Amino acid sequence: MPTSRRTFLAGGTAAGVGLAVAGAVPSLAQADPGRPHRPGGSGRVPFPPLVDDPDGILALPAGFSYAIVTRTGVTRLDRGQGLTPSDHDGMAVYNAGRGRYTLIQNHEIDPGAEFGVPHVKGTVYDPGAVDAGGCTVITTDRAGRNLGEFVAISGTVSNCAGGPTPWGTWLTCEETEDRAGDQWEEGDRTGVFQKDHGYVFEVWADGTADPRPIKCLGRYAHEALAIDKDRTHIYLSEDADEPNGLFYRWTAPRGVKLGPGVLTRLAPNAGVLAAMQIIMNDGSVLPDVAYLTSAQLGRSFPVRWIEVPERDARTTPVREQFTDAQVTRGRKFEGVWGTDEGVYVVNSYAWEDGELPADAAPHDGMVWFYHYRTQTIQLVTYFPHQSTAEEGSPARFPDLTFDGPDNVTVTPWGSLVLAEDGAGASHVLGAFPGGPAFAIARNQLNDSEFCGPTFTDDGKVLFVNMQDPGLTLAITGPWKEYLR
Numbered sequence: 104m105p106t107s108r109r110t111f112l113a114g115g116t117a118a119g120v121g122l123a124v125a126g127a128v129p130s131l132a133q134a135d136p137g138r139p140h141r142p143g144g145s146g147r148v149p150f151p152p153l154v155d156d157p158d159g160i161l162a163l164p165a166g167f168s169y170a171i172v173t174r175t176g177v178t179r180l181d182r183g184q185g186l187t188p189s190d191h192d193g194m195a196v197y198n199a200g201r202g203r204y205t206l207i208q209n210h211e212i213d214p215g216a217e218f219g220v221p222h223v224k225g226t227v228y229d230p231g232a233v234d235a236g237g238c239t240v241i242t243t244d245r246a247g248r249n250l251g252e253f254v255a256i257s258g259t260v261s262n263c264a265g266g267p268t269p270w271g272t273w274l275t276c277e278e279t280e281d282r283a284g285d286q287w288e289e290g291d292r293t294g295v296f297q298k299d300h301g302y303v304f305e306v307w308a309d310g311t312a313d314p315r316p317i318k319c320l321g322r323y324a325h326e327a328l329a330i331d332k333d334r335t336h337i338y339l340s341e342d343a344d345e346p347n348g349l350f351y352r353w354t355a356p357r358g359v360k361l362g363p364g365v366l367t368r369l370a371p372n373a374g375v376l377a378a379m380q381i382i383m384n385d386g387s388v389l390p391d392v393a394y395l396t397s398a399q400l401g402r403s404f405p406v407r408w409i410e411v412p413e414r415d416a417r418t419t420p421v422r423e424q425f426t427d428a429q430v431t432r433g434r435k436f437e438g439v440w441g442t443d444e445g446v447y448v449v450n451s452y453a454w455e456d457g458e459l460p461a462d463a464a465p466h467d468g469m470v471w472f473y474h475y476r477t478q479t480i481q482l483v484t485y486f487p488h489q490s491t492a493e494e495g496s497p498a499r500f501p502d503l504t505f506d507g508p509d510n511v512t513v514t515p516w517g518s519l520v521l522a523e524d525g526a527g528a529s530h531v532l533g534a535f536p537g538g539p540a541f542a543i544a545r546n547q548l549n550d551s552e553f554c555g556p557t558f559t560d561d562g563k564v565l566f567v568n569m570q571d572p573g574l575t576l577a578i579t580g581p582w583k584e585y586l587r
Contacts, residue, residue: 214260321414433453468508
């Protein structure tokens, strides 16, 4: 299918668009993440207003363009594998050489879906998880053409986010705790899981498949992760409730440095999986992140890590193995993105009864930065709770009203990009840690969430997914002018 293209000029006239590479994970080259950007810094240019799209898909500022790379049920998989699966989610982008680029993409699907990831020989983890989640690999070029897509892993469930590795693979995370023997039902289709779920898997872009779970990283409702620069620690988020999820750190066994295939070969109990404790002035553990608010922006809190007793959760879910006095919980621990100095982690929202302690403060999103060297964490972006999020009603100023940040990435200039999964209008947001957040794109088609934002290493192209109806978008424009 020809690539769809739309450029936004003053007045919204259409023209062509191209797309470029993505590469290595960016780091904060121009900012110390322990000292967040201050609003109104030198050279800061306000991001321009969004312009409605004549095609009704993606509102962007004048001078920005988008291309549709894949579309659920329309673009085709290679080798007769079928049509592009649905529910695009987390994603990584790599330079494939010779002017071509590779995207590794999650599909957050439960079994029995109309456009599930098909079972392809050699890629299947659980034969019982039919038409469920997995990952595809997409090839494109600078013009944004779809040059092919194939299945990299299948038979997994609800592949939400994950994280890129320094060696060019993708770690995909199952956001579920389904067990072997559990029955699933979707419409008039039913089936039975043959294997346990809730694991992380390594996914390769070259057609190699190794659908074995990385059990040492635990079995729970995984969301996202990041590997530190020394390749000895992994930081992982959990999107769960009743009780709320946790933020984890896995430490490699002594003498082990992570690389291609290393995690898959480790024993299920290798290394140490531990949960985060935010420590208060009196030495006690903060029981939930929602006790902190914008009043604590930029303040550093010490962090300790407490080992998970039984990481495969054979009898008790991992988060239930701790009391509230032992760990710091959070509603919807979501996006994670690492830099050379530390790691960002997002909490999407907490405002309904049961989503936070009764005496904590409702909020519509938090972004944290954990500093490796000092082992401290600080709140760097905060979205106060507002009635439009609670009611689902249209905001008076939709491009000023934000809630439900989910996936996060760091731009080559040290600023953040967040994908919204909230109420009302859905945005891709730019944010300066410790400073303002602002809309850089708006879903004009429906209220579906954005997922998997990731920048090319030269900062010229932002790839992002619209989960429903399942679009992969490549957005170009003068990003550096506004996000540095």
